[in-house]
Amino acid sequence: MADVDLETLPGVGPATAEKLGDAGFDSYQSLAVASPGELSNTADVGESTAADIIQAARKEADIGGFETGSQVLERRERIGKLSWQIDEVDDLLGGGVETQSITEVYGEFGAGKSQVTHQLAVNVQLPREQGGLGGSVIFIDSEDTFRPERIDDMVRGLSDEVLQTTLDDREIEGTPSDDEALTELVDDFLDKIHVAKAFNSNHQMLLAEKAQELAGEHEDSEWPVRLVCIDSLTAHFRAEYVGRGQLAERQQKLNKHLHDIDKVGNLYNTAIVVTNQVSSNPDSFFGDPTQPIGGNILGHKSTFRMYLRKSKGDKRIVRLVDAPNLADGEAVMRVQDAGLKPE
Numbered sequence: 001m002a003d004v005d006l007e008t009l010p011g012v013g014p015a016t017a018e019k020l021g022d023a024g025f026d027s028y029q030s031l032a033v034a035s036p037g038e039l040s041n042t043a044d045v046g047e048s049t050a051a052d053i054i055q056a057a058r059k060e061a062d063i064g065g066f067e068t069g070s071q072v073l074e075r076r077e078r079i080g081k082l083s084w085q086i087d088e089v090d091d092l093l094g095g096g097v098e099t100q101s102i103t104e105v106y107g108e109f110g111a112g113k114s115q116v117t118h119q120l121a122v123n124v125q126l127p128r129e130q131g132g133l134g135g136s137v138i139f140i141d142s143e144d145t146f147r148p149e150r151i152d153d154m155v156r157g158l159s160d161e162v163l164q165t166t167l168d169d170r171e172i173e174g175t176p177s178d179d180e181a182l183t184e185l186v187d188d189f190l191d192k193i194h195v196a197k198a199f200n201s202n203h204q205m206l207l208a209e210k211a212q213e214l215a216g217e218h219e220d221s222e223w224p225v226r227l228v229c230i231d232s233l234t235a236h237f238r239a240e241y242v243g244r245g246q247l248a249e250r251q252q253k254l255n256k257h258l259h260d261i262d263k264v265g266n267l268y269n270t271a272i273v274v275t276n277q278v279s280s281n282p283d284s285f286f287g288d289p290t291q292p293i294g295g296n297i298l299g300h301k302s303t304f305r306m307y308l309r310k311s312k313g314d315k316r317i318v319r320l321v322d323a324p325n326l327a328d329g330e331a332v333m334r335v336q337d338a339g340l341k342p343e
Contacts, residue, residue, distance in 0.1 A: 004028055009056045011049040019043045024213045031057035033263055082124050082227065082271050083131025084116075085158075086342045088331035092320050093304065096131065099226065099271045102262055102301060104233075106276035106292040107308035112316045112335045113275040114145040116308070117229040119340045120273055121193055122154045124227040127169050130162050133271070135226025136192040136218060138211045142204055142235045146195050152186045157338025192223055201236040201253060208260040215268040225270055228261060233274040234294050251297045258301040274302075315343065 004027055006017040023042040025031050031039070031054060039050035067075075081096035090096050097103050097120065105113050121139060126132025139146055158166070163176040163185075170188055174181020194214060198204035208230075215225040234254070241250030265272045276298065281289045292298070292305070299305070305322040311332070318331045332343040 004060075006031075009053050009060070011045060011053050016043050016045060024209065024216065026216065028057045028061040029063065029267060030212075030216075032061045032063050033267070078269065080128075080133045080226065080269065080271070082120060082133055084119070084333075084340060085123055085131060085162075086331070086333050086340060088342060089318050089333060090131075092318065092326075092329050092331045093323075094326050097271045097273060098303070099133070099269045100265050101303035102258070102265065102272045102274060103304040103306065104274050104276050104292070104298065104302035105306045105308060106278055108278055108290060108310070111308040111310055112340075113308060114143075114231055115150075115335050115340060117145075117231045117273060117275060118147070118150045119154055120227060120271075121229060122151060122158070122189060122339070124271070125166075125189055125192055125223075126158075126162060127165055130165055133226040134223070135270075136223040137194065138214060138225055138228045139193055139195045140198055140204060140207050140211065140228070140230045141195060142198040142230070143232050144197065145231050146197075148190055151190055151193065153337055154339035155186045155189050156182055157336075157341075194225075198236065201240050201257075204230075204236055205253065205257050205260065208257055208264070211261070212264045212267070215264050215270060219268055225264075225268060227271045227273065228264055230261065230272075230274045232277055233257075234276050234298070238277060238293060251295060254294060255297045255301070258298065262301065 006012050006020055007014060012020070020031070020043050025034065025042070034054060036047045036050040036054060039045070039053060040047045043050070080099040082099070083090050083096040105116050107113055117139070121137045123131060124133050124135055124137055128134055160176040167174060167181060167185060170185065172181055172184050172188070176182070196207050196210070198207055211228055218224050237250050237254050241247065261272050264270055276292045276294055278290045278292055281291055290309070302322070303324060304320070307319040307321050309317045309319070311317050314334045314336055316333055316335055318333055320326060320329050334341045334343055
């Protein structure tokens with residue numbers, strides 16, 4: 001759908017088409033899912049004109065109408081499942097992390113949230129027969145958590161069978177016991193992770209828009225973007241908007257940010273994984289006082305919510321808190337030097 005002639009749409013001349021293209025609206029589909037206000041600000045046109053452009057783009061992209069349940073089922077069969085490489089967790093998620101969805105992972109410090117994002121950044125690059133999606137990664141880092149050394153550990157920590165399949169798939173000569181071949185493989189994995197450090201909430205929101213552009217550029221490549229990680233989604237918003245007086249503004253910006261990253265998932269069949277911080281409720285006398293921040297805005301927008309909590313040693317409890325089609329449940333995993341492993 002990229003590189004289409006936007007000037008065929010009503011109200012779009014050469015100058016407007018250029019502005020839209022520069023802002024990342026380079027296909028009918030990207031215009032079809034935009035809001036009139038967003039398009040009006042981007043292309044410097046009136047909201048009524050923007051609404052006409054969006055309506056025409058929806059007709060060209062053939063979206064926005066009703067479809068039968070059978071058609072929805074057929075479309076959902078194209079959704080990918082990204083394996084954690086831990087059977088118990090994959091079973092909990094109905095096969096793994098879904099593309100075209102937002103999966104939120106929350107927990108207290110040291111629970112293993114960043115370990116999850118690093119492991120999935122490795123797993124998504126594996127061949128599909130090994131539980132991956134054969135794609136590249138966008139990693140938005142707001143807490144200075146990304147470590148290339150950890151990717152190295154996790155690649156080397158894959159099973160010999162997975163390593164051999166991956167070496168063959170990438171045409172790297174060698175075996176899992178060949179250190180030179182593994183070093184080349186690790187470098188190849190790192191080359192397919194696009195990392196950006198977010199310095200504040202506005203910069204983080206800008207990076208989400210850039211992520212859409214990057215996903216579009218790689219859409220037809222050998223390694224399309226199949227995973228976007230944001231670690232952490234809420235850290236900057238929590239630090240910059242303090243007190244009840246700024247709560248409404250914070251939630252509005254967080255809501256827009258969530259819709260921007262959700263758009264990337266839907267447009268490019270990408271899995272979205274975000275980590276979230278927690279707070280403790282001092283009034284809680286019974287049960288776990290740990291609560292995710294972000295309020296109802298984040299709770300409603302996350303398709304899957306997962307709670308990580310510490311147990312003895314390197315053991316972690318993974319709890320599925322919310323999912324549209326799955327029962328709540330728990331699984332156990334271990335965070336080890338070689339990555340996330342089954343108990």
